[in-house]
Amino acid sequence: KFAMVAPDVQIDDGKGTILISSEEGETEANNHRKLSDFAIRNGTRLQADDFLQDYTLLINVLHSEDLEKDVEFEVVGDAPERIGPKPSEPPSRNISNGSDDGAQPSTSTGK
Secondary structure (H helix, E strand, O other): OOOOOOEEEEEOOOOOOEEEOOOOOOOHHHOOOOHHHHOOOOOOEEEEEEOOOOEEEEEEOOOOOOOOOOOOOOOOOOOOOOOOOOOOOOOOOOOEOOEOOOOOOOOOOOO
16 A cells, blocks of 8 residues: 555654564464554554655554445555655765866875
8 A cells, every 4th residue: 555665664653662563473473463462542643654765654543433444454655656765766876076087196106
């Protein structure tokens, strides 16, 4: 739903409880647990970070009894469009003394 590639999700409570980790196997034991097992209730805030896309999302959990049949959750608000990993940065170029001619400083000791 949130177009994340490798998210890390933690409870935004200052304790740093990680629910989902982008590191393989790190939070696998959480996969079959319910949100209530982590004391996540109406009003709890989660922080999801996707470092591959330089993208952070704050999620407010709100309880609702008004969902349609067989619907477990609903995203309300502005969900991002599908975006891929950010393009790689162009190689940095070192320019010294305002010149970009590739010349390197002299290493001779000059006698």
